[in-house]
Amino acid sequence: xxxxxxxxxxxxxxxxxxxxxxxxxxxxxxxxIEKLDYIKDLGCNALWINPCYDSPFKDAGYDVRDYKKVAPxxxxxxxLYRLFGEAHNRGIHVLLDLVPGHxxxxxAWFQESKKAEKNEYxxxxxxxxxxxxxxAGHPYIGGEAERDGCYxxxxxxxxxxxxxxxxxxxxxxxxxxxxxxxxxxxxxxKDVMRFWLDRGCDGFRVDMADSLVKEDDENKxxxxxxxKNIREMLDKDYPEAALVSEWSNPHQSLKSGxxxxxxxxxxxxxxxxxxxxxxxxxGDHSFLKKDGNGDIMRFLLDYLPKYDNTHKDGYISFIxxxxxxxxxxxxxxxxxxxxxxxxxxxxxGVPFIYYGDEIGMxxxxxxxxxxxxxxxxxxxxxxxxxxxxxxxxxADPDILYLPQDxxxxxxxxxxxxxxxxxxxxxxxxxxxxxxxxxxxxxxxSFDVIYAEKEQFPFIYKRGNLLIAINPSDSKASAALTxxxxxxxxxxxxxxxxxVYSIGEFKQEDNTLKLQAQSFVVLSLV
Ligand code: NOJ
Numbered sequence: 001x002x003x004x005x006x007x008x009x010x011x012x013x014x015x016x017x018x019x020x021x022x023x024x025x026x027x028x029x030x031x032x033i034e035k036l037d038y039i040k041d042l043g044c045n046a047l048w049i050n051p052c053y054d055s056p057f058k059d060a061g062y063d064v065r066d067y068k069k070v071a072p073x074x075x076x077x078x079x080l081y082r083l084f085g086e087a088h089n090r091g092i093h094v095l096l097d098l099v100p101g102h103x104x105x106x107x108a109w110f111q112e113s114k115k116a117e118k119n120e121y122x123x124x125x126x127x128x129x130x131x132x133x134x135x136a137g138h139p140y141i142g143g144e145a146e147r148d149g150c151y152x153x154x155x156x157x158x159x160x161x162x163x164x165x166x167x168x169x170x171x172x173x174x175x176x177x178x179x180x181x182x183x184x185x186x187x188x189x190k191d192v193m194r195f196w197l198d199r200g201c202d203g204f205r206v207d208m209a210d211s212l213v214k215e216d217d218e219n220k221x222x223x224x225x226x227x228k229n230i231r232e233m234l235d236k237d238y239p240e241a242a243l244v245s246e247w248s249n250p251h252q253s254l255k256s257g258x259x260x261x262x263x264x265x266x267x268x269x270x271x272x273x274x275x276x277x278x279x280x281x282x283g284d285h286s287f288l289k290k291d292g293n294g295d296i297m298r299f300l301l302d303y304l305p306k307y308d309n310t311h312k313d314g315y316i317s318f319i320x321x322x323x324x325x326x327x328x329x330x331x332x333x334x335x336x337x338x339x340x341x342x343x344x345x346x347x348x349g350v351p352f353i354y355y356g357d358e359i360g361m362x363x364x365x366x367x368x369x370x371x372x373x374x375x376x377x378x379x380x381x382x383x384x385x386x387x388x389x390x391x392x393x394x395a396d397p398d399i400l401y402l403p404q405d406x407x408x409x410x411x412x413x414x415x416x417x418x419x420x421x422x423x424x425x426x427x428x429x430x431x432x433x434x435x436x437x438x439x440x441x442x443x444x445s446f447d448v449i450y451a452e453k454e455q456f457p458f459i460y461k462r463g464n465l466l467i468a469i470n471p472s473d474s475k476a477s478a479a480l481t482x483x484x485x486x487x488x489x490x491x492x493x494x495x496x497x498x499v500y501s502i503g504e505f506k507q508e509d510n511t512l513k514l515q516a517q518s519f520v521v522l523s524l525v
Contacts, residue, residue: 002203002240004046004093005259005315006442009345009431010352011044014323015052015074016060016370016401017381018355020393026401027381027392029075033086038413042358042424043431046093048205048244050323052080056106058158059371060323060379061097062207063104067192077199084200095242096196098204100189101211102154102161109188110160114145123181124188126152126161126214129173138214149173154211156371162189164212167222177213177222186226190233203242209258210247220249224256231257244317244350250306254314260350262317263303265325270302271318275328275340284331287458288340290473290517296451296458307348307446315349315442320357327356327378330363335517338426338502339471342519345430346467348446356382358427359411369402380404385414426502433500433521439463445488450478457514463488466496466522468505470514477513487524496522 019031029052039047051061054069061071070077087094103110112121126135127149134140135152141160142150154161162185165177175182193204213222227243234241244260247253248269253261263271267279273294278284287294306316320341321327328337337360344351364377372379380402384391390404390412397403404410416422434440439462449466450459456476459468464487470476485493496507503518514520 001259001314002242004202004240005242005350007435007438008046008093008242008350008442009044009434010046010048010095010317010350011039011042012048012050012319012322012352012354014050014355014379016050017379017392019382019384020395023394024073025393025395025399026073028073029070029079029083033079033083036086036090036092040090040092041428042353043428043435044353045091045435046095046202047087048095048352049097051097051099051207056104056158057370058104059156060369062099062371063102063106063156063158064099065104065106066108067103068195081199084202088200093202093242094200095203095205095244096201097207098189098193099207100162101208102159105158105160113151113160114147116146116148122147123163123175123179124185126163127173128171133173152214154208161214162212164214164226165222166215167213167217168215170215174215177225186229190230193230193233194237197238197241202240203238203244203259205244205246206258207246209245209253210249220252220256224252227253227256227258250310250314250316254310258314260315260317262319262322262352263306264319264322270299270306273298273302274343275332276326278331286331288336288343288471289332290336290471293454294471295454296456297453300448300451304448311348311446317350317352318344318347319352319354320344321354321378322352323354323379324375325378326374327354327361327363329357329360334360334423336471337423339469339517339519341423341427342430342502343469343471345427345434346440346462346521348442348444348462350442351434353427354378356380358424359383359413359416360423361411362405362407364403364405366403376402383410383412385412429500437463437465437499439465439488447483449481449484457512459484459512464524465499466524467520468512468514468522469519470503471517473516475513475515477511480510480512485524493524496524499523 015027018027021030052074053064054066054071055061070080109121109124113125139153140150152161165182166174216222243258245253245258247261248264250261274287277286286292369376381392416424444462447461456472457468457470499521501520504515505520506513
């Protein structure tokens with residue numbers, strides 16, 4: 001386990017829309033370098049940058065044309081090497097986005113693979129052996145290649161599936177995962193990883209990490225075996241490199257060698273019930289919505305088994321949002337967001353903040369761009385200040401990659417920096433708190449102290465810190481049990497000392513009374 005992950009607080013950057021320095025209306029690597037001091041000041045000490053490789057951008061860069069080349073619209077490879085160096089100078093680690101399951105249809109491997117003559121890349125992708133034979137149960141394309149066969153898709157039409165084999169084979173064209181061609185695909189992926197790791201990259205966020213071997217068993221054992229093999233390479237040659245999966249199944253991912261796995265927003269899962277439970281008939285019952293009448297048990301019943309079974313293997317990553325998910329500001333106001341970030345930044349594992357969430361940027365209802373569809377509204381340009389294009393770019397507003405929040409009260413970094421009670425400043429305080437107390441970091445213990453169905457508050461213990469949260473719009477109180485006072489050394493504490501709070505609270509005898517929308521951290525020692 002890379003040591004630096006224990007205290008990592010990540011910041012996810014969508015390079016298209018973070019900061020444009022060459023006035024073409026689209027963000028670039030030099031823009032990220034320019035803003036590293038801002039990221040450091042926020043308290044984040046790690047970055048995840050969405051794909052910045054050469055691509056036709058039919059899926060915003062998740063359709064990679066050349067894994068080893070920075071897309072010219074973002075700069076050059078040298079700019080990225082410089083970014084690694086500048087980030088490291090500030091104590092910031094950098095993860096790139098690795099897309100192992102598919103490439104762009106324009107990738108050189110695929111151009112070779114399409115050819116009728118057999119060559120080194122013929123089996124690099126999943127092909128059937130006849131132009132009229134499809135891939136049962138999976139999307140595929142026929143009629144486009146000289147080669148007599150159809151190819152399988154991994155996501156959009158532009159993303160042919162790389163071939164890591166089929167575990168359960170029913171057709172002659174399906175290769176076994178240990179076929180030399182499938183091993184060659186895995187080795188090619190390792191070569192890409194080595195390329196960036198050798199140049200200063202600190203690891204990868206892995207796209208659709210569970211999508212490698214097809215017709216895998218329900219435990220994804222064959223896909224897991226590939227990641228274990230890759231982890232062996234990292235442990236041997238790059239022990240400080242981190243692997244974070246887009247898998248959202250820690251039982252599988254963390255046991256397959258990933259250091260951390262995202263807890264993604266899937267309708268009805270524990271994370272979803274905390275902040276985005278707005279598709280349920282009868283209204284939004286998110287726990288963190290002040291009038292949602294939420295239920296912390298819906299979260300805990302999903303999260304606790306995951307945490308209990310995997311916290312010795314790796315970390316579950318809470319996210320404020322990501323480039324595929326509606327921004328939380330769509331349904332939560334600033335006060336609700338403060339409590340939400342307070343929860344995510346005091347839970348175990350490795351947290352991720354999506355750019356702009358620290359100021360509560362809005363989700364915009366705008367037309368699709370580069371395959372974004374409903375995701376596009378979460379990908380708009382960062383709002384830095386009150387100057388032209390909110391300081392994102394000096395370009396003509398008409399050529400910006402995406403439009404910006406047109407509201408008079410569009411949040412900006414500049415305005416929130418001046419307001420001590422702003423979401424930005426509260427987020428900074430929360431991140432600083434996490435860095436200050438190892439108990440709050442990835443490995444600190446987690447024990448539920450008070451959680452009752454459809455009741456507030458929620459109280460939990462992280463090491464020697466007792467944390468209480470009342471996101472509701474009414475007062476809430478709870479009697480503290482014996483367990484609440486037992487510190488890490490099994491000693492009973494006599495006094496709880498407040499170390500941080502949002503809103504008012506009172507401690508009377510053994511009862512903790514919290515005002516509406518409040519959050520408090522108390523120390524047992
Ligand atoms: C997941 C990525 O997060 C998403 O943005 C992308 O469209 C798909 N994988 C396909 O790579």
